[in-house]
Structures are given as C-alpha cells and as structure tokens.
Amino acid sequence: MSNMEKERSELLTEESEQINWTKKHLLDIDDFSKAEFDLVLKTASAMKEILSRPIKKVPALRGKTIATLFYEPSTRTRGSFELAAKNLSADVINLTPASSSIVKGESLIDTLHTLQAMGVNAVVIRHSMAGAPYLAAKHARASIINAGDGWHAHPTQALLDMYTVYEQKKRLKDLKVVILGDSRHSRVARSNILGFTGVGAKVTLCGPLTLLPPSINYKYHPYPGIEIEPDIQKALNGADVVMVLRLQKERQHSGLMPDIREYKNHYQLNRQRFALAKPDAMLMHPGPVNENVEIEPELIRCPASVIDRQVANGIAVRMALLYLVIGGKNDEI
Amino acid sequence: MMKSKLILKDGLIIDPARSIEVRGDVVIEGGKIIDSGPGAAASHSENADVVELNGMIITPGFIDMHCHLREPGFEDKETIKTGSLAAAAGGFTTICAMPNTQPPADSASTLSFIAQTSTRDSLVRVLPIGCVTAGRAGRELAPMIELAGAGAVGFSDDGSPVGDAWIMLRALEYSKPLGLPIINHCEDLSLVANGQMNEGKISTLLGIPGNPSISEEVMIARDTILAEYTGAWVHIAHISTAGGVEIVRQAKRRGVRVTAEATPHHLCLTEYAVMDYDSMARVNPPLRTQADIEALIEGLNDGTIDIIATDHAPHTADDKAQEFGLALPGISGFETALAVLLSLVHAGKIKMADLLYKMSAGPAAMLSSTGLKLGTLEKRAVADIAIIDPDHEWTVDSSVFLSKGKNSPFHGTRLKGKVKATIAGGKFVFNEIGKN
The missing domain is CATH 3.20.20.140 (Metal-dependent hydrolases)
Structure with a gap:
C-alpha cells in the first residue's frame, strides 16, 4: 500500500501535498488540478477496498439524501450512482421526469426548488442539454453532480476511466490514449480528453472527420496537444489505451456517414487493428456496446478488455465523489 | 406656461449628415428645428425654455x-x-x-x-x-x-x-x-x-x-x-x-x-x-x-x-x-x-x-x-434629437429597464457614456439631464 502511494504521488502529483476538497458541485473536470485528480483517485482506491469487504456498507453519508434526476434514459450510470450512495448509507430518491418534459413549460428550476424543499443534499443530474447542471447549480443549494449533459461532459465517467487505467498501468503521464469513434457528439470523449490531457497523457482522436469535433477539423483547436488521426492504423499504432465509443445508430441517417457497413469496414476495432496497439494495451468502452458495430464481438471480453472493470470501478469512483462533495466539511445545506 | 420655443444651449452639436461638429445651440419651435449653431440662442431668447447642456452632445435622434x-x-x-x-x-x-x-x-x-x-x-x-x-x-x-x-x-x-x-x-x-x-x-x-x-x-x-x-x-x-x-x-x-x-x-x-x-x-x-x-x-x-x-x-x-x-x-x-x-x-x-x-x-x-x-x-x-426629413439637425428638419453625455459612467441594471425585456448580457457591465435626454417631434420623451 505504501509502495502504491509512493508511485501515485510520483506519477500524478509532482507537488503532492495533501489537499482538501473544496468543490461544492461536480459539474466538469475542466478546472481540476493534478492534486484534485490525485485526491479523487486515492479516495476511489479506499472505496474500492470497502467494495472488497463482505459487507460493502459504511456509514459515511448516513442521514444524507441524494436525488438522481435523469432526463435521459440510463441504466448503468444511474444504477452506479444509486449503489454508490447506498454503500455510503445515504438515502436515495430517483426522479425520472418524462422525457417529453424537456420542452418549454416544464422547468428544471422548478424541479430543483422542489428537491430543495425536500432537503436533498445532492442532486445527480443527467440531461440531454449541455449546461443544464450549470443552470441547476445557479438555482440550488444542494450539491449538483453532473451525470452527463448533452455533448458536453460526463465527468464521473472520465474519472472512472482514469482510475481504471491508473489501477492497471500505475501511471497516466505519457500514455498514448486513443479515443476511437464519434467524439463529435460524445460527452465521454470530451471529458476524457480533459481528464487524460490534464494529467499528462497523450490523447489521439480517430474517426471520420464528420464525427470529430468540427472546430478541430477547421480553424480553431480547443484542445492543445491532442492529435487528430483519421487513419485508424496510424492512430492505433503504439497505443497504451484504446477507448472505443458507442456509435449511435441514428448517425447513419444523419448525413454524417454513409452507413454502418462502411463504418465497420474502416473504423471498427477488430483483432487485426487492435494488434497494432502495444501488447499490453487496455481496451475500454463506456458502454453500452453495439456489438459488431464499433467493436468486433470477440474483443469485448478478450484479456485486454477492461469493460467490466470500468463498471465495477464506476461504483468506487462515484462513492469517492459523493463522499468528497457532501461527506466532508462541505455539506452546509 | 408652455413657451413656444425650446433652446438647447451650449452643447456640442454633432450633425453627421452635414459633417458638422461645433459647440453651440439648437432652437426648436413647432416640432421642427428652426436654428442651430454657435450663438443661435441669442436671437431666440424670447418666449423660450432654455436647457443648459454644458457641452453635452446634441445629435439627431x-x-x-x-x-x-x-x-x-x-x-x-x-x-x-x-x-x-x-x-x-x-x-x-x-x-x-x-x-x-x-x-x-x-x-x-x-x-x-x-x-x-x-x-x-x-x-x-x-x-x-x-x-x-x-x-x-x-x-x-x-x-x-x-x-x-x-x-x-x-x-x-x-x-x-x-x-x-x-x-x-x-x-x-x-x-x-x-x-x-x-x-x-x-x-x-x-x-x-x-x-x-x-x-x-x-x-x-x-x-x-x-x-x-x-x-x-x-x-x-x-x-x-x-x-x-x-x-x-x-x-x-x-x-x-x-x-x-x-x-x-x-x-x-x-x-x-x-x-x-x-x-x-x-x-x-x-x-x-x-x-x-x-x-x-x-x-x-x-x-x-x-x-x-x-x-x-x-x-x-x-x-x-x-x-x-x-x-x-x-x-x-x-x-x-x-x-x-x-x-x-x-x-x-x-x-x-x-x-x-x-x-x-x-x-x-x-x-x-x-x-x-x-x-x-x-x-x-x-x-x-x-418623405420625412430625418437624421439631421438642419433647419426645418423634424426636431428628433438625442442628448448624450459621453463621459457619464454607469452600471447596467437590466431590472430597471423600461422595456419589458430584461434579457441583457450587459447586465452588471460598467459602461461609459449615456443618453441623457431624447426629444421627439420637439418634445422631451426622456429626460435625465441633471440626474446622476
């Protein structure tokens, strides 16, 4: 353990002093310092230890109430948050506004006022519109945790991905992380770009240019230091981590790509292409997987795949985040 | 009693239609501009309301x-x-x-x-x-x-x-x-x-x-x-x-x-x-x-x-x-x-x-x-006028907008320069001259 701690401090936080968590909300990771990433990973590691016990429950958040407010369907993220909260002894309520209510008239702000009146300590929000958690944070006294907003951010996914890589590789700096697929419409990609580059990894985006962020194609580059490589073979060459994104099937009728067949022929991760990555490369996918679309079925549970471990680590990382955000001093509600 | 003339005295007259920029007065009668320029007030002082502008800008509305x-x-x-x-x-x-x-x-x-x-x-x-x-x-x-x-x-x-x-x-x-x-x-x-x-x-x-x-x-x-x-x-x-x-x-x-x-x-x-x-x-x-x-x-x-x-x-x-x-x-x-x-x-x-x-x-x-003579201060033009203090500093507070629409990205912004009064057809329709 002390050895691991040492490695961690060398590799993540050079200025590795102890810090306290100061963020009231978790909206994005764009403003995370290395020390904050480090604190999340360390705390997640402690939570993972709890998950290995026969009784996976501690009283850290006893008496706290957490609401999940999902305006978009989700199974794993919502379940993961709910389990994480329950493992910490928090009470959980789940709200699922009808998806039709994301139209003018049904106000997110009204819903937050209701949750506030109920005395909720944290609200976990999933929303189809970028920035919705920011609007929520302006109008709520509870802590807001972003569980995915539009194309913008999915911070807990990025943190669990970073944790999963870190757990195996014992470092993040200088790793080559390839994000393969539709990063234009992907909050997972955006958050992972910020997360991995934020701790010194090298990120490469690969996909047809119609599915990469448009400003990367043209004049303005919002992510200095990342590489754009439309050629999948070149992109995968020497990769330490290959992160495959789900291809939304509706994309094929959107004019952004010809069809699934063409996509598979040129951008599916198959065994032959994955062999271009390093021999110890990790294979990741945020789920849910479209089998035999973005990834060859044989790869999903191959030895390099950590897809199931991502799910398990998701609980530990979300426990860590819930604990940091409302478990410490920062819980004046 | 309402006087028949309105004199805007000692302003900086900027009439861009005629490339005029001069310190002087503007005289209004019957909803029209009847005279303007340096010293214009002098020959119209009878039966006139006079507003002292102390160098504020007088320009077409x-x-x-x-x-x-x-x-x-x-x-x-x-x-x-x-x-x-x-x-x-x-x-x-x-x-x-x-x-x-x-x-x-x-x-x-x-x-x-x-x-x-x-x-x-x-x-x-x-x-x-x-x-x-x-x-x-x-x-x-x-x-x-x-x-x-x-x-x-x-x-x-x-x-x-x-x-x-x-x-x-x-x-x-x-x-x-x-x-x-x-x-x-x-x-x-x-x-x-x-x-x-x-x-x-x-x-x-x-x-x-x-x-x-x-x-x-x-x-x-x-x-x-x-x-x-x-x-x-x-x-x-x-x-x-x-x-x-x-x-x-x-x-x-x-x-x-x-x-x-x-x-x-x-x-x-x-x-x-x-x-x-x-x-x-x-x-x-x-x-x-x-x-x-x-x-x-x-x-x-x-x-x-x-x-x-x-x-x-x-x-x-x-x-x-x-x-x-x-x-x-x-x-x-x-x-x-x-x-x-x-x-x-x-x-x-x-x-x-x-x-x-x-x-x-x-x-x-x-x-x-x-067919209207708009956008100028020349004689016989409609007396539509804006009076501006270019140095007045203020902070935008959209909650006090006269518009029903309070939707402004400038809310809270510190700005320099303000419309102090507006005259439409010879009458004040907005007037904050003298207010800070």
Missing part, C-alpha cells in the same frame, strides 16, 4: 431599422408602449418594427393596427416593416404593394430567413418598383442545423451544437447574387461574420444594390459571453469571434456596413431561465445600444461622428420613402 416590439401577439414580452419607452431612453426617435408578430404583419389590417396603436401609445415614431412572404412561411409572396401602401418601409421575414432562392428572387423582382428593401435574416438553416452558438472553440468545449459562420456567408452570397441579377435592393440584417462583410464589400464594388447592418452586441461581444451557459448571450445570429468583430468594425469604417441596428428582441424571464438549448435567442437592446457602442469610440476604433452617422443619417437614407 437615433433611427433603428431593426427591432421587435412584439405587439400584436406577444405582449408578455413587450408592447408598442413599453418598447417606445425603452427606445426613448436609448435615444431612439424612429424605430422600425419587425413583422414577426402574431398575426404577422403581412396584411394592411395588421399594419393599420400597429399604426393606430403607435399613434395612441408610442412616444417615438414607429415605422412598420411588412412580411416578404405570407405568414412568414417562405412559400408565397406577401401582398407587398398593399403593405407599402399601408406604410411598410421594407419587407422581411426576420427571424426566419427566406430560405427558398426562387422565392427570394421573386420577392426582389416584385418589390423592386416599390423602392423598398428586402431585409433578409441571412442564415442557411440547413447549415445552422441545431446550432445554438457560434461553431468554434467555445462551442466544442461547451458541447453546444454550433452554428457555423458559413451558414450566414452562404446566404449573403446568394442574396447579393440575386440582387445583382434583378437590380433590386437587398438589405442584410444583423451581419455577424468577417466572411459576410467581405462578400458585401465585393458586391458593393460590383455595384450591387446591397446595404447591411450590424448590431451593438455583434460589435462588442464575442462567443466567450456564452461561457457558463449564460442564456442571456444566446442570440441569432450567434456572437462570433474577435476576428469577426474587427471585420465588422472595418466594414463600418469603410462603408461596407451602412448602419447600426439594435435587433432589440425582448423576452420574458421564463423565456430565458432555461437550459441554454431551450432558452429563446435575443437581446433587449434599446437601453444599452449607445453606451455599448461608445466603448468602440473610447477605444479609438470608430470616430464619434461616424458612429452617430450609422445610427441616424445612415438609416435615414434608407427611409427616404417616408
């Missing part, structure tokens, strides 16, 4: 070719009455109302409702703009001859571009003998797609669908080509992109009858205003980049852009207090327009007289169809 008064149909957002109050507070004495009301202004009866309501309720001159197409639906021409007869000063489906090139071509042909502009909101909606802010670095970081500059440029290019083909007059509303400015510049060089307007917000704010998902900064076309701002300023200075228009677009609080993607686009602009634009003067990017020209004499030239 502003003319706004592009605003939304929302009446009839959207009186929660604004009425002709509240819109005119806000306009007066911003120094505007003539405002042209866009026809995206409910019903849309595509018939003489709606125009006559607007005219009657304005006569009853408005402090300033309201001139209606009629629709290009019936119901603003983009499919059939509106009765433009009838609308012109009912007082329309131009035609626009503003808010909705005229998307079909064939209809735009016919609209230009049909309106040409009327001598009135087709004012197009230039955005190719197939390129806008679901775009909600400028496509670029910030939209990528925020994960907000982007509206690329090319959506505007493609349609400006189309419209200048159609105007060239027909010889008709097209006016480009709220130009926002460097590429669009260059297309208009080239078209003007070829002799195309094209004019263009820019708004205070496109001249003074960039896409960074949207950071933190501030829905107050959501507007169509979207706020662009600093390079676009520089191009707009260059366009103003070299004559490519003829006028400044506010695109005053009031909305209710609920319209804006939503997720960015659901919040309605638009900015309540009358009451901050001048002060925001003065930042360009203070920064040395545009000369005071040139700015005032683009807000008075420039738009007046587009309104020659009215």
Whole structure:
C-alpha cells in the first residue's frame, strides 16, 4: 500500500501535498488540478477496498439524501450512482421526469426548488442539454453532480476511466490514449480528453472527420496537444489505451456517414487493428456496446478488455465523489 | 406656461449628415428645428425654455431599422408602449418594427393596427416593416404593394430567413418598383442545423451544437447574387461574420444594390459571453469571434456596413431561465445600444461622428420613402434629437429597464457614456439631464 502511494504521488502529483476538497458541485473536470485528480483517485482506491469487504456498507453519508434526476434514459450510470450512495448509507430518491418534459413549460428550476424543499443534499443530474447542471447549480443549494449533459461532459465517467487505467498501468503521464469513434457528439470523449490531457497523457482522436469535433477539423483547436488521426492504423499504432465509443445508430441517417457497413469496414476495432496497439494495451468502452458495430464481438471480453472493470470501478469512483462533495466539511445545506 | 420655443444651449452639436461638429445651440419651435449653431440662442431668447447642456452632445435622434416590439401577439414580452419607452431612453426617435408578430404583419389590417396603436401609445415614431412572404412561411409572396401602401418601409421575414432562392428572387423582382428593401435574416438553416452558438472553440468545449459562420456567408452570397441579377435592393440584417462583410464589400464594388447592418452586441461581444451557459448571450445570429468583430468594425469604417441596428428582441424571464438549448435567442437592446457602442469610440476604433452617422443619417437614407426629413439637425428638419453625455459612467441594471425585456448580457457591465435626454417631434420623451 505504501509502495502504491509512493508511485501515485510520483506519477500524478509532482507537488503532492495533501489537499482538501473544496468543490461544492461536480459539474466538469475542466478546472481540476493534478492534486484534485490525485485526491479523487486515492479516495476511489479506499472505496474500492470497502467494495472488497463482505459487507460493502459504511456509514459515511448516513442521514444524507441524494436525488438522481435523469432526463435521459440510463441504466448503468444511474444504477452506479444509486449503489454508490447506498454503500455510503445515504438515502436515495430517483426522479425520472418524462422525457417529453424537456420542452418549454416544464422547468428544471422548478424541479430543483422542489428537491430543495425536500432537503436533498445532492442532486445527480443527467440531461440531454449541455449546461443544464450549470443552470441547476445557479438555482440550488444542494450539491449538483453532473451525470452527463448533452455533448458536453460526463465527468464521473472520465474519472472512472482514469482510475481504471491508473489501477492497471500505475501511471497516466505519457500514455498514448486513443479515443476511437464519434467524439463529435460524445460527452465521454470530451471529458476524457480533459481528464487524460490534464494529467499528462497523450490523447489521439480517430474517426471520420464528420464525427470529430468540427472546430478541430477547421480553424480553431480547443484542445492543445491532442492529435487528430483519421487513419485508424496510424492512430492505433503504439497505443497504451484504446477507448472505443458507442456509435449511435441514428448517425447513419444523419448525413454524417454513409452507413454502418462502411463504418465497420474502416473504423471498427477488430483483432487485426487492435494488434497494432502495444501488447499490453487496455481496451475500454463506456458502454453500452453495439456489438459488431464499433467493436468486433470477440474483443469485448478478450484479456485486454477492461469493460467490466470500468463498471465495477464506476461504483468506487462515484462513492469517492459523493463522499468528497457532501461527506466532508462541505455539506452546509 | 408652455413657451413656444425650446433652446438647447451650449452643447456640442454633432450633425453627421452635414459633417458638422461645433459647440453651440439648437432652437426648436413647432416640432421642427428652426436654428442651430454657435450663438443661435441669442436671437431666440424670447418666449423660450432654455436647457443648459454644458457641452453635452446634441445629435439627431437615433433611427433603428431593426427591432421587435412584439405587439400584436406577444405582449408578455413587450408592447408598442413599453418598447417606445425603452427606445426613448436609448435615444431612439424612429424605430422600425419587425413583422414577426402574431398575426404577422403581412396584411394592411395588421399594419393599420400597429399604426393606430403607435399613434395612441408610442412616444417615438414607429415605422412598420411588412412580411416578404405570407405568414412568414417562405412559400408565397406577401401582398407587398398593399403593405407599402399601408406604410411598410421594407419587407422581411426576420427571424426566419427566406430560405427558398426562387422565392427570394421573386420577392426582389416584385418589390423592386416599390423602392423598398428586402431585409433578409441571412442564415442557411440547413447549415445552422441545431446550432445554438457560434461553431468554434467555445462551442466544442461547451458541447453546444454550433452554428457555423458559413451558414450566414452562404446566404449573403446568394442574396447579393440575386440582387445583382434583378437590380433590386437587398438589405442584410444583423451581419455577424468577417466572411459576410467581405462578400458585401465585393458586391458593393460590383455595384450591387446591397446595404447591411450590424448590431451593438455583434460589435462588442464575442462567443466567450456564452461561457457558463449564460442564456442571456444566446442570440441569432450567434456572437462570433474577435476576428469577426474587427471585420465588422472595418466594414463600418469603410462603408461596407451602412448602419447600426439594435435587433432589440425582448423576452420574458421564463423565456430565458432555461437550459441554454431551450432558452429563446435575443437581446433587449434599446437601453444599452449607445453606451455599448461608445466603448468602440473610447477605444479609438470608430470616430464619434461616424458612429452617430450609422445610427441616424445612415438609416435615414434608407427611409427616404417616408418623405420625412430625418437624421439631421438642419433647419426645418423634424426636431428628433438625442442628448448624450459621453463621459457619464454607469452600471447596467437590466431590472430597471423600461422595456419589458430584461434579457441583457450587459447586465452588471460598467459602461461609459449615456443618453441623457431624447426629444421627439420637439418634445422631451426622456429626460435625465441633471440626474446622476
């Protein structure tokens, strides 16, 4: 353990002093310092230890109430948050506004006022519109945790991905992380770009240019230091981590790509292409997987795949985040 | 007792229509300017009310070719009455109302409702703009001859571009003998797609669908080509992109009858205003980049852009207090327009007289169809006047706007320069002289 701690401090936080968590909300990771990433990973590691016990429950958040407010369907993220909260002894309520209510008239702000009146300590929000958690944070006294907003951010996914890589590789700096697929419409990609580059990894985006962020194609580059490589073979060459994104099937009728067949022929991760990555490369996918679309079925549970471990680590990382955000001093509600 | 004359004494008279900039007085009688210049007050001192200005700027009242008064149909957002109050507070004495009301202004009866309501309720001159197409639906021409007869000063489906090139071509042909502009909101909606802010670095970081500059440029290019083909007059509303400015510049060089307007917000704010998902900064076309701002300023200075228009677009609080993607686009602009634009003067990017020209004499030239002598302080001109203190510093508080629309991205901004009084038809319609 002390050895691991040492490695961690060398590799993540050079200025590795102890810090306290100061963020009231978790909206994005764009403003995370290395020390904050480090604190999340360390705390997640402690939570993972709890998950290995026969009784996976501690009283850290006893008496706290957490609401999940999902305006978009989700199974794993919502379940993961709910389990994480329950493992910490928090009470959980789940709200699922009808998806039709994301139209003018049904106000997110009204819903937050209701949750506030109920005395909720944290609200976990999933929303189809970028920035919705920011609007929520302006109008709520509870802590807001972003569980995915539009194309913008999915911070807990990025943190669990970073944790999963870190757990195996014992470092993040200088790793080559390839994000393969539709990063234009992907909050997972955006958050992972910020997360991995934020701790010194090298990120490469690969996909047809119609599915990469448009400003990367043209004049303005919002992510200095990342590489754009439309050629999948070149992109995968020497990769330490290959992160495959789900291809939304509706994309094929959107004019952004010809069809699934063409996509598979040129951008599916198959065994032959994955062999271009390093021999110890990790294979990741945020789920849910479209089998035999973005990834060859044989790869999903191959030895390099950590897809199931991502799910398990998701609980530990979300426990860590819930604990940091409302478990410490920062819980004046 | 009311005296017959009003004297504005010892101001800095800036009348850009005549390139006059001189310290002096302006004398008003019977709703008209009867004299102006150094010492003009001396020969008119009998039976006159005198307002001491101590060097404040006296300039023609502003003319706004592009605003939304929302009446009839959207009186929660604004009425002709509240819109005119806000306009007066911003120094505007003539405002042209866009026809995206409910019903849309595509018939003489709606125009006559607007005219009657304005006569009853408005402090300033309201001139209606009629629709290009019936119901603003983009499919059939509106009765433009009838609308012109009912007082329309131009035609626009503003808010909705005229998307079909064939209809735009016919609209230009049909309106040409009327001598009135087709004012197009230039955005190719197939390129806008679901775009909600400028496509670029910030939209990528925020994960907000982007509206690329090319959506505007493609349609400006189309419209200048159609105007060239027909010889008709097209006016480009709220130009926002460097590429669009260059297309208009080239078209003007070829002799195309094209004019263009820019708004205070496109001249003074960039896409960074949207950071933190501030829905107050959501507007169509979207706020662009600093390079676009520089191009707009260059366009103003070299004559490519003829006028400044506010695109005053009031909305209710609920319209804006939503997720960015659901919040309605638009900015309540009358009451901050001048002060925001003065930042360009203070920064040395545009000369005071040139700015005032683009807000008075420039738009007046587009309104020659009215037969009114607007946008100047010369003798016998209508006494429409704005009085400005260019050094007055203030902080924008949108909660005290006279407009019903409190939707301003400038709320909380410290600005230098303020309209202190507005005179319309010889009468004060706004007066803060002496107030701090």
